[in-house]
Amino acid sequence: xxxxxxxxxxxxxxxxxxxxxxxxxxxxxxxxxxxxxxxxxxxxxxxxxxxxxxxxxxxxxxxxxxxxxxxxxxxxxxxxxxxxxxxxxxxxxxxxxxxxxxxxxxxxxxxxxxxxxxxxxxxxxxxxxxxxxxxxxxxxxxxxxxxxxxxxxxxxxxxxxxxxxxxxxxxxxxxxxxxxxxxxxxxxxxxxxxxxxxxxxxxxxxxxxxxxxxxxxxxxxxxxxxxxxxxxxxxxxxxxxxxxxxxxxxxxxxxxxxxxxxxxxxxxxxxxxxxxxxxxxxxxxxxxxxxxxxxxxxxxxxxxxxxxxxxxxxxxxxxxxxxxxx
Amino acid sequence: xxxxxxxxxxxxxxxxxxxxxxxxxxxxxxxxxxxxxxxxxxxxxxxxxxxxxxxxxxxxxxxxxxxxxxxxxxxxxxxxxxxxxxxxxxxxxxxxxxxxxxxxxxxxxxxxxxxxxxxxxxxxxxxxxxxxxxxxxxxxxxxxxxxxxxxxxxxxxxxxxxxxxxxxxxxxxxxxxxxxxxxxxxxxxxxxxxxxxxxxxxxxxxxxxxxxxxxxxxxxxxxxxxxxxxxxxxxxxxxxxxxxxxxxxxxxxxxxxxxxxxxxxxxxxxxxxxxxxxxxxxxxxxxxxxxxxxxxxxxxxxxxxxxxxxxxxxxxxx
Numbered sequence: 001x002x003x004x005x006x007x008x009x010x011x012x013x014x015x016x017x018x019x020x021x022x023x024x025x026x027x028x029x030x031x032x033x034x035x036x037x038x039x040x041x042x043x044x045x046x047x048x049x050x051x052x053x054x055x056x057x058x059x060x061x062x063x064x065x066x067x068x069x070x071x072x073x074x075x076x077x078x079x080x081x082x083x084x085x086x087x088x089x090x091x092x093x094x095x096x097x098x099x100x101x102x103x104x105x106x107x108x109x110x111x112x113x114x115x116x117x118x119x120x121x122x123x124x125x126x127x128x129x130x131x132x133x134x135x136x137x138x139x140x141x142x143x144x145x146x147x148x149x150x151x152x153x154x155x156x157x158x159x160x161x162x163x164x165x166x167x168x169x170x171x172x173x174x175x176x177x178x179x180x181x182x183x184x185x186x187x188x189x190x191x192x193x194x195x196x197x198x199x200x201x202x203x204x205x206x207x208x209x210x211x212x213x214x215x216x217x218x219x220x221x222x223x224x225x226x227x228x229x230x231x232x233x234x235x236x237x238x239x240x241x242x243x244x245x246x247x248x249x250x251x252x253x254x255x256x257x258x259x260x261x262x263x264x265x266x267x268x269x270x271x272x273x274x275x276x277x278x279x280x281x282x283x284x285x286x287x288x289x290x291x292x293x294x295x296x297x298x299x300x301x302x303x304x305x306x307x308x309x310x311x312x313x314x315x316x317x318x319x320x321x322x323x324x325x326x
Numbered sequence: 327x328x329x330x331x332x333x334x335x336x337x338x339x340x341x342x343x344x345x346x347x348x349x350x351x352x353x354x355x356x357x358x359x360x361x362x363x364x365x366x367x368x369x370x371x372x373x374x375x376x377x378x379x380x381x382x383x384x385x386x387x388x389x390x391x392x393x394x395x396x397x398x399x400x401x402x403x404x405x406x407x408x409x410x411x412x413x414x415x416x417x418x419x420x421x422x423x424x425x426x427x428x429x430x431x432x433x434x435x436x437x438x439x440x441x442x443x444x445x446x447x448x449x450x451x452x453x454x455x456x457x458x459x460x461x462x463x464x465x466x467x468x469x470x471x472x473x474x475x476x477x478x479x480x481x482x483x484x485x486x487x488x489x490x491x492x493x494x495x496x497x498x499x500x501x502x503x504x505x506x507x508x509x510x511x512x513x514x515x516x517x518x519x520x521x522x523x524x525x526x527x528x529x530x531x532x533x534x535x536x537x538x539x540x541x542x543x544x545x546x547x548x549x550x551x552x553x554x555x556x557x558x559x560x561x562x563x564x565x566x567x568x569x570x571x572x573x574x575x576x577x578x579x580x581x582x583x584x585x586x587x588x589x590x591x592x593x594x595x596x597x598x599x600x601x602x603x604x605x606x607x608x609x610x611x612x613x614x615x616x617x618x619x620x621x622x623x624x625x626x627x628x629x630x631x632x633x634x635x636x637x638x639x640x641x642x643x644x
Contacts, residue, residue, distance in 0.1 A: 122626070126633045129583045133629060135570055140622025146615040252566065259448065268442050300561065304456025311449035314441055 018321055019274065022265035025317065026280040030287060037291030044294060047171040055173040055241070057286035059084070059234045059250075061279070062179065063257040064264075065186050066227030068278045071261050072190075073203040073216075073223050074270025075123060075130035079115060079137035080231045080257060084250030085145035087112035087228075088235030091161075092154050092245035101160035109232035115141050116228020117221070124220030138254070149247040156244055165240015175237055182233070187275055199223060203270025259310050260285050265317070284309070339579055339595045342628065343602060350606045357609055360485070367490040368480075368555070370601035372397065372548040374493045374594075376572030378500055379544025381593050382537045384576060385504075387517040387585030388436060388443035390538060392428070392450035393545040394569025398561065399454040400425055400549035402461050405468035405559035414474040421546045428454075429542025433535030443538075451566070459561040467560045470553055478554035489551050501590040513537060517585030575600045578628050599628075 037044045063080050070077045091108025095101060115137055122133040156162060167174050190196040201209040202216035209216040231250075239245050263281030266273025288309065292302050350357040376393050383390045400421045407417035428450065435446045462468065481488040504510035512533045515523040524530050548568070553559045579596025581588030603624055607617045 118626070122629065126630070128629050128633060129577070131583055132574075132577050133626070135574060136622045136625035136629065138570070138622070139618045140626065143616065143618025143620070143622055147619060151615050255448065255451070259452075262445055262448075268444055298460065300456045300459025302456070303452045304460065307449040307452030307454075307456060310445065310452065311435075314445050314449075315435070315439065318439060318441060 018317075019265050019272070019277065021320065022317055023277055023280055025320075026263065026265075026277070026284055026313070029313070030280065030284050033284065033287050033291065037287070037294065040291070041294050044291060049290070049294065051168060051171040051173055051176075053286055053290040054176050056290060057282050058173075058175045058179050059237055060253065060256050060260060060286065061282045062182065062230045062234045062237075063227075063253055064260040064278045064282050065183065065275065066223075066230035067254075067257040067261045068264070068266055068273060068275055069186075069190070069199055069223045070130075070227055071203075071258075071266050071268065072199050072270055072273055073220055074206070074268075075220065075223070076134065076258065077119065077224065077227050078131065078134040078254050079119060079141055080227060080234075081250040081253035081255075082138050082141035082145065083112050083115045083228060083231035084235045084238055084253060085247055086115060086141040086148070086235075087232040088239050088245050088249055089145045089148035089247065091232070091235060092156055092239060093148060095156065095158055095161050096154070099158075101158055101163075104158070104161050105236055108235050109229050112228040112230070112232025112235065113225050114228070115231070116225040119228070120221030120224035123224060124217045127217075145247045145249075149245065151247055153244045153246040156239055161236075162240040162243055165237040166243065167240075175240075182230075183275070183279070190275060195219070195222065200271055203272075205271075256285070256306075259306065263310065263313055337592075337595075338631065339592060339599060339628075342631070343595055343599045346599070346602055346606070350602070350610065354610055357606060362605065362609060364482075364485065364487060364490075366598075366601050366605045368487045369605060370597055371487075371489045371493050372552045372555075372568060373571045373575060373600060374497070374597045375544045375548035375551065376568055377575040377593055377597050378493075378496060379541035380572050381500070381576050381581060381588065381590065382504075382513055383443070383541045384573075384581055384583060385517045385585055385588050386513045386534060386537045387520065388534070388537070389447065389573075389583075390432065390443065390541045391447040391569065392432065392454055393447075393541055393548075393572065394565035394567070395451045395454040395458065396425065396428060396542060396545040396565070397549035397552060397568060398563045398565040399458040399461075400546040401553035401559045401563070402458050402468075402549075402561060404550055404553060405470060406461055408470055409468045414472065418550065421550060422543065425542040425546030425549075426539050429539035430535060432542065433538035436538065437531035437534040451569075455565070462559070462561055465560075465562075467558045469558045471557070475554040475557065478551060479557065480555070489555075497590060497594055504590050509533065509536070514586060517587070519586075571600055571604075574625055578625065 034044070043049050063084070066080065067077060087108045090111035091104045094107030095104030098104070118140075119130075119134050119137055122128050123130045164175060164178060190199065198209070198214050198216070198219040201212070201214045202219045206216045209219075235249070238249050260281035261273070261278050262268065263284060264273065264277025264279070265281075266277060285306070288305060289302055292305065347358065356362060376397070380390055380393060403424055404417040404421050407420050408414060411417070432443070432446055432450060435441050436443045478489055483491060504513070512523065512528050515526065515528060516530055516533055520530055552563070552568075575596040576588065576593045577583055577596070578599055579588070579592035579594070581593060581596075603621060606612075607620060612620065
């Protein structure tokens with residue numbers, strides 16, 4: 001029963017279901033925020049700024065996508081931020097050693113997947129708490145990044161390696177179509193493949209999924225590997241953006257990714273949520289941060305506003321749903 | 327000795343910690359010197375306060391992510407009051423009031439509005455981080471000087487730091503409350519099944535709010551201790567590192583992250599474990615860059631070892 005409701009997402013009838021409601025609410029907030037920032041600063045709608053905005057949310061976007069898969073299984077991944085630094089370090093070192101950008105790319109993604117595999121095996125196979133395991137790899141990956149870089153940044157000048165994160169076609173950073181492609185691929189994976197149904201099944205009720213032969217223990221391993229691979233891609237983009245590899249790259253990005261996924265209405269307990277919600281969450285987040293940067297706001301005020309948005313959206317949503325239920 | 331195996335399984339953190347102590351002693355005899363022991367006892371106090379507050383929250387089936395950044399914020403509140411008045415009393419009162427208010431706010435949102443604790447306290451983490459930098463501009467410090475800070479930061483009684491004695495006293499108090507009072511039993515009951523606890527007539531909301539107020543108070547105390555030891559406050563302190571060390575301590579000490587199970591003694595040993603590792607990395611001149619690697623690997627190893635022991639118990643049970 002549980003898996004049946006999870007594998008066929010409920011359709012909106014006469015009454016909008018709560019997820020759709022949340023999406024409409026987020027869209028409304030995004031519109032309000034963009035109109036507000038547009039009035040406050042005429043540069044907000046310039047093509048250049050839109051390019052900057054979209055580029056700045058590329059990395060949080062990729063990480064949040066991976067986090068969505070994980071949170072749909074009821075897990076959490078605190079290691080993604082550290083993993084961005086670690087896999088970036090491996091990629092940069094491989095690039096310097098071989099001089100070949102493809103090998104650098106492959107090394108970065110493989111390194112990200114390796115951290116993901118550690119998480120996945122401990123969480124999926126040994127059934128240990130995701131919070132605890134990824135807390136350990138959070139320290140481990142950051143530490144290895146510091147070791148690789150020897151706590152110092154490494155400049156990268158290889159044009160091919162920097163292409164993905166650094167190059168723009170006119171006002172359009174190449175990373176945007178790339179991220180869009182990743183999104184399409186992940187949507188197919190989540191909504192059109194058996195794996196996607198396994199993800200929902202594992203998150204809805206892991207015991208039922210097990211009894212039904214859906215092998216949730218295997219699904220869990222793969223969602224963490226997926227998240228690691230996306231961290232590897234994010235690392236390549238991050239290095240490309242600043243033309244150097246940095247040991248403190250991605251610090252606390254996991255908190256941002258988790259926030260975006262929660263904003264998007266994905267349940268913390270698994271089994272419920274969609275990628276669309278995460279996109280809206282990342283967009284809202286990105287627009288507000290970008291708007292604030294453009295108006296030159298103190299970074300600490302941004303933290304405060306982040307907290308307020310998160311609490312405000314979740315609180316309003318809960319209150320609305322409770323009123324509807326009555 | 328049939329009981330030894332059981333002892334090893336259930337109290338494995340004690341053996342692991344003691345084994346690590348022996349190992350570090352063999353590498354560097356200075357590790358077990360009196361000076362170093364007392365250094366460890368002082369270093370673990372802020373983490374211990376975070377761990378203790380977090381312990382009740384976790385056992386009740388929740389989590390408080392705002393504790394680390396909360397400590398930084400409360401340290402700054404203390405610093406600002408000290409800077410303004412030059413006295414300590416008002417600052418301490420302000421920290422206690424602010425922390426209880428934050429805990430009350432967290433608790434009400436979690437208990438009355440049924441929001442997940444993870445989300446509420448994550449939002450508070452960001453807000454506390456933001457506020458701490460808005461109260462004092464980035465890069466600016468307030469220096470804390472005077473007898474009070476020297477007493478909290480470095481005062482000793484019969485060779486032991488007052489702050490450590492204070493922490494031990496709090497743990498003892500927590501042990502009594504957790505094991506021998508109704509309130510402790512309520513916390514465990516709620517962590518096991520909120521529904522059952524409610525049906526049993528427990529005022530679940532009230533206990534939950536209490537748990538969050540206690541954790542916030544602990545983070546306020548951690549802020550006081552931390553800033554006294556350093557002698558200054560500034561917004562850029564690593565509150566999240568403190569939070570994660572505290573959580574690691576109680577989980578390594580055998581507290582179930584899903585709630586309902588754990589022991590105060592285990593939490594204390596978990597705290598010693600984290601303290602020993604943090605200290606040994608410095609003492610043994612491990613290069614700074616390796617610290618995190620080592621810490622992550624040790625936590626993973628501890629988790630793996632726990633799993634192996636758990637497996638052997640399963641086999642034995644069959």
